[in-house]
Amino acid sequence: MSIKVSFISLGVMGFPMAGHLQKAGYEVTVYNRTTQKAQDWVTQFGGQYATTPKAAVTGSEIVFMCVGNDDDLRSVVYGEDGVLAGMSAGSVLIDHTTTSAKVAREVGERCTALDIAFLDAPVSGGQAGAENGVLTIMVGGEEKTFAKVQPVMNAFARFSQLLNSIGSGQLCKMVNQICIAGVVQGLAEGLHFAKKAGLDGEKVIETISKGAAGSWQMENRYKTMLAGEYEFGFAVDWMRKDLGIALDEARSNGATLSLTALVDQYYSDVQSIGGGRFDTSSLLARLDAIHEKK
Template sequence: MSQINAAFIGLGTMGYPMAGHLAEAGLSMTVYNRTASRAHQWARDFNGRTADTPAEAAAGAAMVFVCVGNDDDLRQVTLGPGGVLETLSDRALLVDHTTASAAVARELDAACRDRQADFIDAPVSGGQQGAENGQLSIMCGGDDSAYQRAVPVLNHYAKAVNLMGPAGSGQLTKMVNQICVAGLVEALAEGVAFAKNAGLDAGKVFETIQHGAAGSWQMAHRHQTMIDDQYEHGFAVDWMRKDLDICLTEAARNGTPLPVTAQVNDFYQEIQTMGGGRWDTSSLLRRLQKPE
């Protein structure tokens, strides 16, 4: 790993620890972040280098990792002026961890092919805790040869990595993940509200039922913070709205009815109106609480 020159573009809540795992594994890392002070802090924390543009970070790198906010951000740091594709080397591998559309994944795959480089769309699931602990689930789209190159490196912050199909398949799989999560979180919020209104010890209820058929990651990790009305952590409502909009757009294209997903997306819009755009997604409970 110490012989691999790599770049990481985007040092947000997820990218910062992910890039750190690569540095700790011995990769020679150069990083870029839109807010330069965060990149400089990362370089101090992990003994890496910073670059002034994505193109500068990618120059000479065998692997370039990207983790930014949305399709527009992704196009800007890859295809835009000063973007990764300006300097991406022949046979280099671009790995995109952004949760974005399948369409932009296919666009980047084609752009990389034009440069004789490889591309994988590799969105992740597991949240900030998973990124920090190196326990993410990564769903990949792309050619098998590119995937095989990526896996040994991705394993430094993953507990599960799978190739789901051609370019765009990783993003489509992440949409499935978000569709499932949206329904689970709303069901959990309704369960917590019901338990409280029924006069039950809600903590004891969920400590018990999480080990049965109703159990889920959301229940295990979010029931107590929901009971305590604490939402200043975790995956933000604003980002979930962005993800669910992507899901609903793709569902309209492929003809899949998503009534629950659409309704939960509307519920999250209500949370945004309440000023909770940066609250954790489990804040759906706030809609259901009785006025004091």
């Protein structure tokens, strides 16, 4: 008998992630705030949908969530129609949302009181990673819970790692976003400099990507950056949300994130020129806009 699972929220990440679970042979019930999207998912993948989080998770052994932020998470977890109202003792709740570590611990405590296991498990890899089933998952929680659900998560992940107790998955995701912010800013400045110096940007990247400067961002984003196209991934609005979480955590733990704070301000500049839905490589658009004003 296949395992019954649920997936809450079918955004650009959740829609394909839930689809991989269904294709892997699990009995999947989905919930989405906009019912039409849940119906579209069933049409494409099969499975079932429900009209409340509670109804979607009733009877499921494992429940996955991937919503937008802390408030979104609370809105689907709590309340008489929320996830916890429908889950049974002994089941597992996995949150793939990028949130604060604080809310992860909060939800974890509520789950413990109900004898429900909880993992905070933010992901990296973007929409393409979700669609291709090759996400990286950063996990906080208990070893026995992780061991139980890791084979199920493998339906949409190429790598998952248990870091430590609840909240550590979110802390690791903060490190991930901190590193990405610095790398993308460096790439944007490098391409901007190449253009100002009269160099062929493609030849420059073809050369330096083979050495120590190479990165995923360089390999996957330089062509669209040079073309001024920024519709290929994680949006600036969401990156600012994530960097805000990291900066808040740094104020709490005493870490110094001077570059992260600076790049966060640069992303604010991108928003001010109408680029809130641009992908994160649009830091180059900011430099281009500055140049055009001169």
